[in-house]
Amino acid sequence: MSYTPMGDLGQHGLFDITRTLLQQADLAGVSEALTRLAKQSALADRAAIILWQPGNHRARYYASAQPGAPIEYEDETYLAYGPVRRLLSRPDALYCSHDEFSEAWPQLAESGLYDPFAQYCLLPLAAEGRIFGGCEFIRNDARPWTEKEFQRLHTLAQIVAVVTEQIQSRVSNNVDYDLLCHERDNFRILVAITNAVLSRLDIDELVSEVAKEIHHYFCIDAISIVLRSNHKGKLNIYSSHYLDENEPVHDQSVVDEAGTLSERVFKSKEMLLLKLHEGDALAPYERMLFNMWGNQLQTLCLLPLMSGDKMLGVLKLAQCDEKVFNTANLKLLRQIAERVSIALDNALAYQEIHRLKERLVDENLALTEQLNNVDSEFGEIIGRSEAMYSVLKQVEMVAQSDSTVLILGETGTGKELIARAIHNLSGRNGRRMVKMNCAAMPAGLLESDLFGHERGAFTGASAQRIGRFELADKSSLFLDEVGDMPLELQPKLLRVLQEQEFERLGSNKLIQTDVRLIAATNRDLKKMVTDREFRSDLYYRLNVFPIHLPPLRERPDDIPLLVKAFTTKIARRLGRQIDSIPAETLRTLSRMEWPGNVRELENVIERAVLLTRGSVLQLSLPEISIESDTPELAAEKPLDGEDEAQQILRVLKETNGVVAGPKGAAQRLGLKRTTLLSRMKRLGIDKDMLV
Structure with a gap:
């Protein structure tokens, strides 16, 4: 499943969307508001919420046919065995066309719940690692969702999951006003931390931002993210310690994994909450905490950072006050850990992409030097323009x-x-x-x-x-x-x-x-x-x-690559050793018009290789000039009584059969080289017969 920063929602800010959904009295109202938001963002024409009831294996459907006309439907047959059942067994996004939907669930398609549509998307609604339903998005036209639109739909589904959980809890438990205020505040904390961390793509910046937010909302003074190192048996620990409120200490260290608390979490993939005394067997990080805080009793909470079933790392929180880790805070910290996991997954992916990009640049440079190792006319197609x-x-x-x-x-x-x-x-x-x-x-x-x-x-x-x-x-x-x-x-x-x-x-x-x-x-x-x-x-x-x-003159960026490739290939064929090409030579060749294109360039390089003495390519182009030193000749007028064929024959004889170039027949006649050749062919004139 891919994610996007939750702030990337176009004209609808995250707080506006969340507030709009939370203000609804029930889930039918949420689905109606969600449909309205999806339409405004051009993401979908309809939206609905499907909730799974595991106790009786029933599914409940919340939608809105039109403003003020809610749809609520529940069964244990067509809907319960429809797309939501597949989502429970395969917890990833479901995307299909209307034909595929009708083929997979024909009875549901004919049930009247679904008007004709073109594109269908169902995203999981999850809380604390458990899928409890799905969020539907439907398009009436055949335009598929782009990757960016899918990411926004995932973001909306995350918000709907939180809002749905809040509304269900509010309705089912009849909680009092104080509890609602507390949950609202917790949700605001969750949103604030999510916004703060999801856009961080550098690991150090991510840890610093996570630490700042957790310290601000929970007064926890030691926050770390633990990742496995590329070196087997080692852990990278990124830490922030708030000894001074205004100047936190940021630290990065590498320790052995064996015997650490993080090792236990990596193996169990479960939260670990414990108290540490000074006399306990301590790993280096815990020993440092005791030294830092004067050997006070430590309470540690280690939360697994998961991406699906994969362990990304451990969020380690330490504080002397054990009351910080009460039941309510632990529930919120679990949710925060889920958001941090998403941010960490993004940051690690970005880090890997950056590494692969650098590697690709290096490999590209190496391959450029070896382009002519392949036996074919030009080594291979050469060009990056x-x-x-x-x-x-x-x-x-x-x-x-x-x-x-x-x-x-x-x-x-x-x-x-x-x-x-x-x-x-x-x-x-x-x-x-x-x-x-x-x-x-x-x-x-x-x-x-x-x-x-x-x-x-x-x-x-x-x-x-x-x-x-x-x-x-x-x-x-x-x-x-x-x-x-x-x-x-x-x-x-x-x-x-x-x-x-x-x-x-x-x-x-x-x-x-x-x-x-x-x-x-x-x-x-x-x-x-x-x-x-x-x-x-x-x-x-x-x-x-x-x-x-395109002709070579329209892709001058490719000329240096071609020159290097031809030089290597021709020098190898002729048994020459040419190690370098002067930059001025490459600039000169890149400014030429090359009427003969790549073939002409290859011939020029072959001539240069033949004339080179030493290991540096020597370019000699007496017959080619970038800018003509002589003023442009006016097109010759035909002599009295001279027709077109006679004029061309006469000029060709005067130029010794040379067609192109500043002294060629085309220049004297005021024609393009290709135009002159075309006319010669039409008139049956063979320049080789004149010389």
């Missing part, structure tokens, strides 16, 4: 499904690496992922490579060939640069995606295949559809789950 974190979350979400994934991104961003990650995280990772680059394959052979062919299907087909779709059966097929697939082949790809069947070239036999397709492209498929360069129906079939892979 927000952009890459978003990509990896999408990969995690889609991997376990069989949905088609379309990876979009510029050349060199690592689209194949993302495809491999999707495959490795999927249920198909038992078989190897099949991949194919649609741009690297001649159009005439692409169909045969994808779907296979029979012997004699065309000239040169001297043997049967298995296609990629057949090879990828029960696995994943990665089609890289799918935007370069010829138009005439796209309908056949669409068919195999829709029907999961195809025919080899030269055969009319249908072949069934179970393939999960992962496609990738650096082209704007939406614009290609508009330009009728790509089929719209295939585009929508591929675009089921698009993942946009």
Whole structure:
């Protein structure tokens, strides 16, 4: 069961809620007030209280259909064997939908007590370790409770448990006014101490606050919390002693557990109340008390601090006046110990989380140094930027499904690496992922490579060939640069995606295949559809789950990690020993635009490793500059009578076929590199033929 500080209740302060509930005359009024508070806090639409009567195995139900219309119901059948019976056997929160509720308790669902609802939550009502009922919260809409809302519901249930216990006691015993005032005061003490301690996450602060409150309300001068140490057989004792009212002494010590009073409580899990004389066999802590208080008779009360069945520690109280530990005070101190247990559980959990967080930071630093120990294209996906974190979350979400994934991104961003990650995280990772680059394959052979062919299907087909779709059966097929697939082949790809069947070239036999397709492209498929360069129906079939892979310039935080990983991997491959990378080098690389993205960065690092003499990476980038030293060239105007193709050919010849960079053809033409390449492809211009 999780808890939250009891002050975290939105606009309703703890005292206002408690006062509102305690002012009710009976439990029907409490349930009506509780419903009103739950609605105001947007926690629930209805609330009710169910009490268990162990003597006759009956259950009583208190609710309010509408203001002024209370509902009280009692039986030993449907309600008694409903959710409250399960709560008694399994004392944790019960949460279910309306369908699950109706399936588990069909007769109760049809009894008329419950109007249609969407979400149901039942939390235990407990006092002194005994569950005596449950607190119901119901939502009419399907919106599930968040973790924070669950914590607030737990807090409300704790208050209702105390209020219910108070009202039951008041009604059943007909207590007089003085006793009511006394209980009210005790409750105020309980609330005050609860508020004071539940927000303390540091053990020292928690002990100091517990000691201050207990000393203030009970005049107890020695207060300690005893915890088991990480060292076997040792106890950590956090103590506060009020020798001086204004300057308490805070102390922390480590003692042997054997022979101590705390050891007895740890074993029995029961409260221990006793008197100690100077001549008794004393453990170090008790001996210190006698020395501190001049060998006076000591009365000690040791209360177990429990979280469920687990012993967290011991609350140890000592005082010379034995009247402090009367029956009424002991009952209240037990309740206080329960609240201190919750606070201690929170503090220990926070302490563990902090320890694990520090350990994670250390492990992350160590793993960063070892990123390239894994044999794969980039070692593994490297990136801690927000952009890459978003990509990896999408990969995690889609991997376990069989949905088609379309990876979009510029050349060199690592689209194949993302495809491999999707495959490795999927249920198909038992078989190897099949991949194919649609741009690297001649159009005439692409169909045969994808779907296979029979012997004699065309000239040169001297043997049967298995296609990629057949090879990828029960696995994943990665089609890289799918935007370069010829138009005439796209309908056949669409068919195999829709029907999961195809025919080899030269055969009319249908072949069934179970393939999960992962496609990738650096082209704007939406614009290609508009330009009728790509089929719209295939585009929508591929675009089921698009993942946009950011270019390297949009995640500069990842560049230092990539540089270190590439340097280690390449240096190992080339037999070089490079121990460090200058910070200025990392800053320089992080400021670059990297039109070729991760692939370009890796090539630059490989060149740097080759040129490095010594153990410190030496970066030499004569052809790359962060800011151009020359003024930006104006876009060239075409010469008289010169069309677009002629102009591009002329500028390419003048730049010796260089497209990108400050002296490249794209700069002179006033175009982006990708725009120029696209136009060259459309016009059939091959720059390699010009050089």
